[in-house]
Amino acid sequence: MEVMSSFKFRWPPRMPKWSRRERHNFRTGLLFLMPWIIGFLAFTLYPMAASFIYSFSIYHSRRPLEWVGLENYASLFSDKLFWQSLNNTLYMVAIAVPLSLLLSFICALLLNLKVRGQSIYRVIYFLPSIVPTVAGTILWLWLLNPQVGLINNLLGNLGIDGPNWFKDPDWAKPGLIMLGIWGMGGTIMIYLSSLQDVPTSLLEAAELDGASWLQRLWHITIPMVSPITLFNLITGVIAMFQYFAQAYVVGGGDNLGQPLNSTLFYSVYLYQSAFLFLKMGYASAMAWVLFIVILVCTLLLFKISERFTYYAG
Amino acid sequence: MAANTPAQSYSRISAQELEAQHRYHLRRRKIRNFFKSLFSHGIIIFIGLFFMVPFLWMLLTAFKSDQDVFHTPPRWLPYDNVRVEVNGEQLPLYTVQTEAGEKELAMIKIVEGVGTFVDPTNPTQIMEYKLQQGAQRIAEPIMHISFRWRNFIDAMERGSRPTVGASFGVYFRNSLIVAFFSIIGTLVSNTPVAYAFARLKFPGRDILFIFVLATMMLPFQVTMIPVYLLFNDHLKWGNTFLPLIIPTFFANAYDVFLLRQFFKTIPEEMCDAARVDGASEWQIFTRIVLPLSVPVLATVTVFTFLWAWNDFTGPLLFLHSPRTFTMALGLQDFQGQHTMVWNQMMAAATVFTLPIVIAFFFAQKTFIQGIKLTGLKE
Numbered sequence: 001m002e003v004m005s006s007f008k009f010r011w012p013p014r015m016p017k018w019s020r021r022e023r024h025n026f027r028t029g030l031l032f033l034m035p036w037i038i039g040f041l042a043f044t045l046y047p048m049a050a051s052f053i054y055s056f057s058i059y060h061s062r063r064p065l066e067w068v069g070l071e072n073y074a075s076l077f078s079d080k081l082f083w084q085s086l087n088n089t090l091y092m093v094a095i096a097v098p099l100s101l102l103l104s105f106i107c108a109l110l111l112n113l114k115v116r117g118q119s120i121y122r123v124i125y126f127l128p129s130i131v132p133t134v135a136g137t138i139l140w141l142w143l144l145n146p147q148v149g150l151i152n153n154l155l156g157n158l159g160i161d162g163p164n165w166f167k168d169p170d171w172a173k174p175g176l177i178m179l180g181i182w183g184m185g186g187t188i189m190i191y192l193s194s195l196q197d198v199p200t201s202l203l204e205a206a207e208l209d210g211a212s213w214l215q216r217l218w219h220i221t222i223p224m225v226s227p228i229t230l231f232n233l234i235t236g237v238i239a240m241f242q243y244f245a246q247a248y249v250v251g252g253g254d255n256l257g258q259p260l261n262s263t264l265f266y267s268v269y270l271y272q273s274a275f276l277f278l279k280m281g282y283a284s285a286m287a288w289v290l291f292i293v294i295l296v297c298t299l300l301l302f303k304i305s306e307r308f309t310y311y312a313g
Numbered sequence: 314m315a316a317n318t319p320a321q322s323y324s325r326i327s328a329q330e331l332e333a334q335h336r337y338h339l340r341r342r343k344i345r346n347f348f349k350s351l352f353s354h355g356i357i358i359f360i361g362l363f364f365m366v367p368f369l370w371m372l373l374t375a376f377k378s379d380q381d382v383f384h385t386p387p388r389w390l391p392y393d394n395v396r397v398e399v400n401g402e403q404l405p406l407y408t409v410q411t412e413a414g415e416k417e418l419a420m421i422k423i424v425e426g427v428g429t430f431v432d433p434t435n436p437t438q439i440m441e442y443k444l445q446q447g448a449q450r451i452a453e454p455i456m457h458i459s460f461r462w463r464n465f466i467d468a469m470e471r472g473s474r475p476t477v478g479a480s481f482g483v484y485f486r487n488s489l490i491v492a493f494f495s496i497i498g499t500l501v502s503n504t505p506v507a508y509a510f511a512r513l514k515f516p517g518r519d520i521l522f523i524f525v526l527a528t529m530m531l532p533f534q535v536t537m538i539p540v541y542l543l544f545n546d547h548l549k550w551g552n553t554f555l556p557l558i559i560p561t562f563f564a565n566a567y568d569v570f571l572l573r574q575f576f577k578t579i580p581e582e583m584c585d586a587a588r589v590d591g592a593s594e595w596q597i598f599t600r601i602v603l604p605l606s607v608p609v610l611a612t613v614t615v616f617t618f619l620w621a622w623n624d625f626t627g628p629l630l631f632l633h634s635p636r637t638f639t640m641a642l643g644l645q646d647f648q649g650q651h652t653m654v655w656n657q658m659m660a661a662a663t664v665f666t667l668p669i670v671i672a673f674f675f676a677q678k679t680f681i682q683g684i685k686l687t688g689l690k691e
Contacts, residue, residue, distance in 0.1 A: 018516065025515040028594050032509035035502035036525065039563025044528055047536035047543070054538065107360065115353045123677075124361045128368055130669045130680075132623045134641040135662035138648050139371045142655050150370055153386050182367060186684050193685050242532055245625040245641075253649040270534055275630070280538050287534040294532055 054284035065281075072285035082286070084261050085269035088173070089241060092265070093297075096177045097236040101229065104184045108191035109217075122192070129185030137249040140179040141166060166250055169262035176246055176263065187232055194228040195221065223310040230305045234298055241294050242267050266290060371666075374659040376460040382655045393459035397433045404431070407452045409442055417455065428452055461656070468660040472635065472643055474650070479635035481661050484643035488622055491557050491639055495621040496614050498561030499568055503613065504606075506564045507572030508598045512584060529566045533626070541630050556631040557624070561617070568613055571683075575609035576602060612683040615676055619669060640665045 018026075030037070055073070058066040076082050111122050128136065143150050144165035152162030163171040198221055206216050244267040251257055256272050257264030264272075270290070274283035374382065377391040384392070394405035397419050404419035409430060411418075418430035418440070426445065430452075432438045444452045472480035509515075510522050544556035579602055587597050603610075628642040638646060644661055651658075673680055 022516060025513060026517070029509050029513045029515035029518060032505040032513060032594070032598075033521065034505075035562065036506040036564035036569065039502075039560065039565075040524070040528065042543075043540060043560055043563060044531065044536060047539035048531070050539035050542075051535055110353075110357050110360065113353045113357070115350050115357070117354075121357050121361060125364050127670070127673075128364050130619065130673055131368070131371075131662075131666050132641060132669065134625055134644050135371075135665045138644060138658060138662055139367055141648070142374065142659065143367055143370060148383050148385060148387065150366075150387055156386070182364065185364075189681055189684050193681075238532075242534065248625070248629070249645050249648065253645060267534060274538050275541075280542075284538055287532070287537070291532055291535050295530070298530070 051284040051287060054281045055288050056285075057281045058279075059281040059284075060278050068281070072282050073289070075282070076285060076289065081261065081264065081269055085257075085264045085266045088262065088264060089243065089266040091173060092177070092243060093237055093240045096173075096180055097233065097240055099177065100181050100184045100187065101232055101236065103181055104187040104232075105191050105225075105229075107184075107188045108195055109221075111188065111192050112195045122189075125188055126185035129183045131183065133183075133245045134249055136183055137179060137246045140175065140182070141250065144175050144178075166263075167259055169260040172250065172259060172262045176250065179246060187236075190228060190232060191225065194225045198224045226305075226309045227311055230301070230309050233305075234301055237297055237301065238294055241290060241297075244268060244271065371659050371662055374656055375464055375663045376462070376660075377464075377656045378459070378461050379654070379656065381456075390458050391460055392456040393461060395455045395457050399431050399433050399436050404433075406433070406455045408455060409452045410449075411440070411442070418452075420452070420454075464656050464660040465664065468657040469664065471657075472638075472647065474635040474646070477635050479638060479643070481640070481643060481647075481664065483636060484638050484640045485664065487554070487637060488640040491554050491624075491628075492618050492621040494554070494558040495561045496617045498558060499565070499613060499617040500610060502562050502564045503568040503572055504603065504610075505598065507569045507576055508602060510569065511573045511576035512581075512597075512602070513594060525566050525569055529570075537630070544631060551631055552634045552637050553631075554637070557621075557627050561621075568617075571613065572606070572609060575606060579605050608679070608682075611676065611679050615672060615679050616683050618672065622669060 054065070056067060056069055057072075058068050107125055111118060111125060131139070144152070146152055146162065146164045146167060149162075149165075152165075155162040165171045165175045202220055202224075203216055206220055211219070243265050247263045247265050247268045248256065248271075250263050251268070256268050256276075266286070267290075270283050270286045273279045273286065373389060373391060378393040381388070381392045396403045397406050398404075399419050404421060407418055407420050407428070407430065409416050409418045409428075416432070419433050421429040421431055421439070423429075423444065426443055427441055428444050430440050430442060432440070442451050444450065469482045469485070470480055472482075472484060510518065510525070540556075540560075545551040548555075550556050550559075583601055584597050587601055592600070623641065624639075625641045625645070628639045629645075632638055632642060635643075635646065640661075644658070644665060647661065648658060
């Protein structure tokens with residue numbers, strides 16, 4: 001009690017450099033920022049802290065928390081499904097992301113050619129990207145239907161025996177990659193707008209000096225758009241680590257990861273652990289591992305790209 | 314003043330030559346350009362087929378009849394049975410190889426490979442024929458190109474779980490409600506925050522802005538479980554739209570960033586002039602900055618609509634009762650429940666896609682601008 005009564009609450013010392021005007025501005029600023037501050041505390045900071053704590057405990061939503069230390073993280077390493085889901089995700093990151101970058105760059109080059117009707121072509125290339133994810137995925141389930149689907153029948157006309165796609169563990173991911181390439185219109189448009197920013201004076205000067213089309217592409221265009229390539233690469237990798245809706249629809253909801261866990265991606269397994277197996281602590285540990293993997297990948301990409309990226313001005 | 318000095322004649326010949334040469338090159342270039350552009354068009358169209366054909370296939374399948382969906386090889390245009398009215402019933406017409414030669418008969422039913430037919434010209438005469446004898450087909454349905462608009466009505470009236478009154482009509486309405494309030498929430502909450510970061514000078518602003526940008530790096534999965542427990546278990550907001558709508562009223566990094574970039578381009582002098590006249594920051598924000606920001610507000614509106622309309626994970630987490638499903642969730646559920654009715658599935662997918670396509674054609678510039686500014690859409 002003695003201690004308590006001797007303790008006098010004092011406001012923190014007023015910083016001398018804050019004038020009345022500055023304090024007024026600070027208050028006004030905070031008022032304007034209120035929506036974000038409350039949202040940040042309630043939907044970002046609190047959930048981060050909570051999931052960090054969950055990740056060290058066994059937690060079913062209706063039972064009290066049970067602290068288990070690093071057990072969740074340790075059991076990740078011996079979980080076959082965890083490795084399978086990480087493998088599947090890395091497959092997509094390593095193949096789907098670079099492939100769709102390359103193809104969208106090629107499409108952007110085509111859409112940048114000086115031919116008539118280009119605005120119509122651009123709409124056609126772009127349109128699939130605004131089809132809602134679930135609708136697009138179901139459409140491709142239909143197109144890639146092994147027996148009556150359009151693709152296998154067209155392949156049959158060419159004398160090719162089409163694969164079983166989403167019913168074959170080896171072909172399910174290529175099917176998803178096709179779906180992704182079909183909807184890459186956004187990336188194409190980003191590339192296209194950066195191609196239009198490549199100074200024509202540079203290209204013309206190189207042409208006068210006798211540089212071929214390929215040389216101009218390699219020595220001018222590709223370096224000039226390299227910051228956009230880096231941007232697309234990083235956003236693509238981050239999005240691919242969180243790949244979920246398409247895989248969920250292919251699994252039909254009840255058979256997540258089918259066939260044979262070939263579409264069990266990291267986020268799908270995380271969802272399954274949290275909401276179907278109700279292992280919320282385990283899933284939280286997975287989420288933090290995902291966060292760290294994404295952070296490391298992003299930093300690595302920035303570091304590696306330093307040598308390959310050209311920033312004008 | 315000599316008529317024909319060598320120099321002049323030289324220059325005249327050379328001019329003619331030059332012109333001829335010029336014309337020759339011009340023609341050659343014209344021909345080359347023609348083939349070049351032909352080649353360009355060819356390759357653009359060829360690759361364009363990959364983007365266009367699946368889209369068309371969705372539309373065409375949506376118009377097909379139930380049996381035409383499974384026709385092998387698939388036909389591009391939708392076909393349906395030719396039907397005739399016999400004794401007040403719409404019956405499909407067949408060509409049947411009868412003893413008296415080929416006849417057009419209407420089919421009443423098929424039982425174990427034996428069809429019961431009636432002659433439309435003589436409705437009392439009922440006959441039975443086997444559909445197939447050995448390798449030879451006896452009865453062949455008569456088909457014609459027919460777009461089945463009913464698929465859309467059927468799809469909208471029935472949903473994934475018809476017994477509980479959940480139809481695509483209901484899902485569509487739910488999606489509209491969620492999208493509408495998300496747009497309101499996003500506009501109301503992000504604009505003041507972005508204004509503060511763009512135009513107000515106060516201590517700590519830049520550090521806070523770094524925090525805003527840092528939240529972009531955080532994957533959704535990290536916050537997903539606690540947010541789910543907060544809304545679902547503590548606030549009991551499961552099966553309502555609140556968990557999808559309420560967070561939009563608390564600003565998000567992408568829209569704050571987008572709006573801030575735009576607000577920064579509005580001339581500072583206009584705001585300063587108002588400040589001198591004694592306007593408060595709120596007045597400057599609502600009376601000067603917002604009216605000048607209509608283009609970027611349109612971009613935010615369109616992209617919030619796209620995002621809310623497309624969102625699958627949010628509804629999946631919080632909506633479990635079919636009556637509350639959004640289009641995305643309802644379509645997935647429908648696909649899981651009925652795997653074979655591709656025509657209705659494609660009709661529902663078309664209805665789901667249509668609002669976005671319409672929005673795109675009305676606001677094409679806004680779309681492209683938004684993509685350039687915000688990068689990829691998820």
